[in-house]
Amino acid sequence: MRNFVFLGPPGSGKGTQATRLSQKVGIRHLSTGDLLRNAVQEQTALGMQAKEYMEKGDLVPDQLLLGLLEESMNNGAMSKGTILDGFPRTVPQAESLRDMLNKNNMKVDAAVLLEVSDEEVIKRLSGRWFCTTCQRTYNYPMHAPKKEGICDDDGHELQRRRDDEEEVVRKRLHIYRERTAPIVDFYRAESILTTICGEQSPDKVFSDLLEVIQ
Secondary structure (H helix, E strand, O other): OEEEEEEOOOOOOHHHHHHHHHHHHOOEEEEHHHHHHHHHHOOOHHHHHHHHHHHHOOOOOHHHHHHHHHHHHHOOOOOOEEEEEOOOOOHHHHHHHHHHHHHOOOOOOEEEEEEOOHHHHHHHHHOEEEEOOOOOEEEOOOEOOOEOOEOOOOOOEEEOOHHHOHHHHHHHHHHHHHHHOHHHHHHHHOOOEEEEEOOOOHHHHHHHHHHHHO
């Protein structure tokens, strides 16, 4: 059983690479972003609390995120190892995660940082749209739908998340640089940090990632 933490700014490709790695090595990809969005959509108690923070581009409080992770751990979602994508985002969260895992005789085996410039992040996220029905994501101009604004799979209208609008993206980047980037030093001090250039092709990033994991 091995556990990995993926770090990097929003839009760095953490989710894409985590999904590929999960399929390759057969362990759970646990995206707190997806868990939060699902909770909002289902209007759960945690989701309603988190919604206000997410729409503003602010960080969701530690208590909410830790609650989701503990819930996943208790239902066995992390029993075969986990790729954590989007958590931890702060040093206190990293410390809480370490303590939580230690109590269950687990640990973070490697932290992978995908480095991407702010301008590249803005370009990527401002062109990201998704289908409200099947959740397929499109990125203009590289992966645009065949018909403008319409999903290729089910013909439903595409939308852009509020937190992908440029103004919010810039705020999210500011928060990342200010609050989240120090976590890099945390994992570097624990000698488990590896940095990969996230501006390479997705296949090259994945190839570099496999070398790290192996």
